[in-house]
Amino acid sequence: MKKLLSKELRLCLTPQAIILCCLSSLIIIPSWPSIIAFIYTFMAFIVVFPMAIANHDMEYTAILPVRKKDIVKGKVLLAISIETISILISIPFALLKVFFVNGSIPAADAYTDLGINFVLYGIVLGLSGLFNLIFIPWYYKNPYKTAKSQVFTTFLIMIIMMVIMSIFMIFPEASKFVNTFSGIALLVQLLSLFIGLLLFLGLSALAAYLGGKQLEKIDL
Amino acid sequence: MNKDILEIKNLNKTYPKFKLKDVSFTLKEGTICGFIGRNGAGKTTTIKCIYNLIKRDSGEILYDGEDILDIETKAKNEIGLLFGGVDYYPNQKIKTIASVTAKFYKSWDQSLYRRLLDFFDLNEEKKIKQLSSGMKVKFGLTLALSHGAKVLLLDEPTSGLDPVSRDEVLDCFIKVSELNMTSILFSTHVISDLERCADEIIYIKKGEIYCQSSVEDFKANYLHIEGLATNLSAEQKENIGHLSIHQGKFFGIVLKEQKDNFPDYILKEPSLEEIMLYIERGNENEKTPF
Numbered sequence: 001m002k003k004l005l006s007k008e009l010r011l012c013l014t015p016q017a018i019i020l021c022c023l024s025s026l027i028i029i030p031s032w033p034s035i036i037a038f039i040y041t042f043m044a045f046i047v048v049f050p051m052a053i054a055n056h057d058m059e060y061t062a063i064l065p066v067r068k069k070d071i072v073k074g075k076v077l078l079a080i081s082i083e084t085i086s087i088l089i090s091i092p093f094a095l096l097k098v099f100f101v102n103g104s105i106p107a108a109d110a111y112t113d114l115g116i117n118f119v120l121y122g123i124v125l126g127l128s129g130l131f132n133l134i135f136i137p138w139y140y141k142n143p144y145k146t147a148k149s150q151v152f153t154t155f156l157i158m159i160i161m162m163v164i165m166s167i168f169m170i171f172p173e174a175s176k177f178v179n180t181f182s183g184i185a186l187l188v189q190l191l192s193l194f195i196g197l198l199l200f201l202g203l204s205a206l207a208a209y210l211g212g213k214q215l216e217k218i219d220l
Numbered sequence: 221m222n223k224d225i226l227e228i229k230n231l232n233k234t235y236p237k238f239k240l241k242d243v244s245f246t247l248k249e250g251t252i253c254g255f256i257g258r259n260g261a262g263k264t265t266t267i268k269c270i271y272n273l274i275k276r277d278s279g280e281i282l283y284d285g286e287d288i289l290d291i292e293t294k295a296k297n298e299i300g301l302l303f304g305g306v307d308y309y310p311n312q313k314i315k316t317i318a319s320v321t322a323k324f325y326k327s328w329d330q331s332l333y334r335r336l337l338d339f340f341d342l343n344e345e346k347k348i349k350q351l352s353s354g355m356k357v358k359f360g361l362t363l364a365l366s367h368g369a370k371v372l373l374l375d376e377p378t379s380g381l382d383p384v385s386r387d388e389v390l391d392c393f394i395k396v397s398e399l400n401m402t403s404i405l406f407s408t409h410v411i412s413d414l415e416r417c418a419d420e421i422i423y424i425k426k427g428e429i430y431c432q433s434s435v436e437d438f439k440a441n442y443l444h445i446e447g448l449a450t451n452l453s454a455e456q457k458e459n460i461g462h463l464s465i466h467q468g469k470f471f472g473i474v475l476k477e478q479k480d481n482f483p484d485y486i487l488k489e490p491s492l493e494e495i496m497l498y499i500e501r502g503n504e505n506e507k508t509p510f
Contacts (some may be wrong), residue, residue, distance in 0.1 A: 003323045011309055040448035056308035060317075062273050063303075064324045215334055220273040 004066065004074035005086065011060075012052050012078055020044040021082055024090035028097045030105045033113045035166045038124050041086035042154050044129055049139065049146045059214055061191030064220050069212030072140055075206040076132060083200070087121065107191070114168045118189035119178040122196030125163060131157050137210035138185040143218060225371055225403045229277035233271055236420065240265055240427045241328040243279070250401035252393055254414035254435075256492075257424035258500055264303070266424065271301050272489050283371075297326055299374045301366030304379060305356025310349035314342060314359060317392075318366075322401040324369035333366040339388070353380035361389060365396060372396075374406035378413050386410070392418045411493040421492070423499065430499065435492070442495050446471035447485035456481060461498035473498035 023040035026032070052058070052075075061071045094116045113119050131153055140147035168175045176186050178192075225459060226247035232238040240262050241424045247253055255263050268274040270281055272292060281288045283295040309317060314337075322328040337344060340358035342351075351359060355381055372393075394417050396402045405422075408414065414421060414435065421438050423430040432437065449470040457463060459481060460472035473494050479487055488497055490498075 006323060007320050010316065011312065045443045055310070059303075060308035063271070064321065065293055066274055066324070069417045216275065218273060219267070 004070060004162065005077045008074050008078035009081060012048060012057060014047055014051055016047045017044040017082060018033050020047065021086040022089055023220050024086040025093040027090045028101060030095040034116050034120055035114055035123065035161050037090060038086060039161060041083055041160055042051040042157055046150055049150065051146060058220060068216055072136065072211035073208045076136055079132050080204055087124060094111055098155060113165050115175060115179045118193040121147050122192035125196035125200035127157055127160060130189050132207040135205040136207040137214050140211040140214035143215065222251065225249045225284055227282040229280040229405045231281065232277045233265060233269060233274060234277055238427060243429055244431045245422050245429055247403045247405050249403055250397055251419045252397050252404045252417050253420040253422055254418035255405055255407040255422050256496065262427040263424055263426045264375050267375050270373060271299065298370040300367065300369030302360045302364045302377055305353055306348060306360045307356065311347055313345060313347050315344040318363065321363055327368040329366055329368055333362065335361040336365055354382060354385055357381055370402060372402060372404045374404065376408055377406055378408055378410050393417050411496060414492055425499065437487060439495065441476055442490050442498065443474050443476050443479055443487045444471065444490035445474050445482055445485050445487055446492055451484065461502055462494060
């Protein structure tokens with residue numbers, strides 16, 4: 001696994017993908033729906049996968065001493081890395097927004113949407129797992145074409161994000177609740193984060209399993 | 221007697237327009253085996269099936285006595301595979317690809333890798349896209365040879381190489397086979413490569429194994445024939461394969477068992493290329509669109 005991850009990071013993680021991951025720093029923008037900052041993460045896949053096809057990555061990985069299905073495992077590890085990098089990059093900017101920006105700009109701290117809290121990160125982790133689960137097995141049905149699977153999955157995640165944002169805008173009480181960092185509200189937040197993390201890891205593992213099954217049917 | 225390191229038994233794979241039919245052959249430890257046949261005969265498909273790049277429909281592929289799918293990682297650790305030249309990651313440097321690749325192999329020999337780089341005159345700082353097609357083949361061979369493979373599966377490893385480089389590569393095959401008991405299965409259209417280094421030949425025709433034998437035994441069934449065309453009877457003409465008549469002289473291939481039918485002609489050992497033409501074209505003599 002370590003070898004596959006190292007191979008993916010050294011050969012497949014393009015600078016463009018890293019730049020797109022860095023855009024999660026946009027979470028700092030005042031009065032902007034925080035969850036939107038993470039949509040760019042999923043756009044990184046639009047760069048990484050076609051680039052891998054152009055570089056004959058599959059042909060290279062297939063001749064390495066790994067099982068055929070482990071080729072998918074490598075790509076899931078790359079996906080997890082991209083999503084994790086994006087989340088990690090966002091954290092200092094999220095803290096800056098919470099502790100400095102919101103207090104210094106009038107109306108910036110109005111909780112008109114989900115805001116910045118553990119629930120946000122739980123949702124982002126869950127959505128990342130969902131993205132991996134839909135995109136990876138679909139992509140490995142025909143690993144030489146990425147357009148359909150990527151466009152559909154990215155749009156689906158965008159729609160889910162919009163729905164989540166809308167819910168918190170329609171119900172400001174919910175927004176206030178998830179932005180309360182004490183008592184039961186904090187417990188719920190931490191639980192959401194934990195569930196999000198479990199979903200992220202579980203759905204990604206399932207994506208690797210299903211993608212591997214798909215790839216085993218494909219002749220390279 | 222060397223043991224069979226690779227055994228292919230009744231391998232079948234069906235595509236809409238092509239079929240591998242009951243392909244069976246063995247590769248003995250320490251032997252160099254030429255895998256020949258026309259374009260589209262099934263050489264690459266067979267090699268890809270062995271390495272599980274293509275899913276077989278039925279049949280067995282045994283590596284050291286065990287089904288290769290049961291020991292996929294172990295088998296792939298001990299098999300070196302090359303399809304023509306390296307054409308992946310054109311913007312990466314040789315050293316980057318090599319260092320990533322090295323991590324996957326337990327028995328990667330860095331000093332052998334360095335020696336091979338020197339031998340093939342490869343500059344580690346060059347990017348893949350800066351290599352000529354011959355250099356890409358050499359780099360692919362360097363990767364395939366650097367992890368002490370017990371078996372090398374090479375699909376046209378000498379294509380695109382100049383004669384000197386080809387000779388160097390074939391020398392490497394002979395050395396690695398003798399010193400390490402490495403078994404080599406290589407497909408090629410450069411038939412002279414086989415005469416230079418192959419111990420055995422596996423001939424595949426239209427998805428079926430036509431024969432597997434030593435180069436000597438393979439050649440022993442055929443004779444090159446030549447003489448004056450004016451003396452040839454119609455019946456004799458029918459028995460000559462790959463018959464070519466030019467300026468009153470002819471040459472072709474006959475089966476050895478028919479040599480008594482040609483008492484007045486020069487009969488000698490044929491080249492492998494002539495035999496291949498005989499097998500593929502049979503008595504369709506001088507068939508051209510003109």
